[in-house]
Amino acid sequence: MKSYADTPAESDVNARMVLGICVAMGFTTLLDQAIFALAIPRLRDGLHASASQLQLIISIYSVAFGVALVPAGRLGDIIGRRLLFLIGLAMFAGFSVLGGLAGSAQVVIAARLLQGLGAGIINTQVLGLIQDLFQGESRAKALGRYASAGGLSGAVGPLLGGLVLGWAPPDLGWRLLFLINVPFGAVVFFLALRHLPRRRPQPGRFSLDTGGLALLSFTTLALMSATLTGDGGLLSARTCLAAAMAGVLLFACWEVHYQRRGGTPILARGLVRSPGYMLGTAVAMFQFAAGLTLGIVSTLFFLDGLRIGPLLFAGLSVSSALGMLASSTRSWRFVRRFGRAGVATVIAVYAILVVVEGVAIVVLPASAILLAYPAIGLLQGLASGLIHAPNQVMTLAEAGEGAGRGLAAGFLQLSQRLACSIGMSWGAGIFLTTVTRGAGLAAYRSAFVDALALVLALSVGALLAALADTLRRQFAMRAGNTQYADPDTTIALSGATLGANVDG
Structure with a gap:
């Protein structure tokens, strides 16, 4: 097992091994x-899960992933990334077994929650290890390779899942999709145990905004509870919305109080005072939620409404992943030439494609839907690749003074994860309550359109935030602020942003 004290040649070899593990x-x-x-x-049929249980199964992973990001990142800085990487990996693989052997929907919900926590812990350590071991151009290349894993998984994943579900008996297929994580996890755990560098705990005060994290999680769960259908929620939707509003107010007050006490809040005052950062975060929240909500609703429509097989749907969906991968690799040129106005234009194009x-x-x-969907998905993927990375580049470049960009990137990831969980839960709830099992195609068409209205509203929210930031930048340039006239300022963070972007 290597350490940070190796010779330069040994350190270089070990750095490549660590990057491979990451x-x-x-x-x-x-x-x-x-x-x-x-x-x-298949899971719904095998476990007789209710609509509200399916909503939680779909969305709870993203909530847990987001909640884990901030504390795991801080702990990694203090006690070392190797230990937390191994803990997160053990959680992710171990609770995959729990999900695969589950006998009820409640157990699956618990497994997805704990899987999400493990994945969130891993994600922050991976990005931290890359930041520790690579510098300059090497760091940008390493982050690019890590980001390519996201694009590859988006293309390979649906096809692999479709093959497993098409080959295995109905009640076994979805279990295998949980269990497939275990051999991957075991191999990576062995390699990580052997090759990840040890690091002595760092002295100093450990500041973790547990109060802010708890209030933000409470607000998200309250909003999700308001979307649960049937008897899935313990409280009424109106009560849940009131609780969420109270949670937002308490979170704002707590963040001010915590920073005055000398702590490092989740949302620092410098970030709040940066309109570019806040508007860019709003774009990320709305657009990520729109994309993932559209994905889950489309899956339900094609598998249940059109009753096509998982493998065929996976094949139809690959074009979107390939389109996003292709345009993401050229997005730095796009943002350098067109800036925020270009991103706003592409968001408008994406909204049109939703329609x-x-x-x-x-x-x-x-039959015609099956032919049209891959073409529309390809265009949507191309548009998404020109939205997400450029938006995050410009948003992180706007981080307010006194607020570190690591903190800015952490809150950006956290906020878009929580927004996605609410959007997916809401979209799935709209779809599942509109149709009943055995309904005709007309009912599924109607349900899809109802859910698509939410997706379109989220895209419009992203567009309005992008337009507001475009106007702000134009006014600043007219007032003589040359920051926005220099394209190199805009793309300076592209390498770091690429690493922050892969989990969405």
């Missing part, structure tokens, strides 16, 4: 996300 782990955790949506119909997909679902016969 890329493999990124691929494994993102593969789980890419294939799990395909298992939802086009809705029209195609309603108007076209089933």
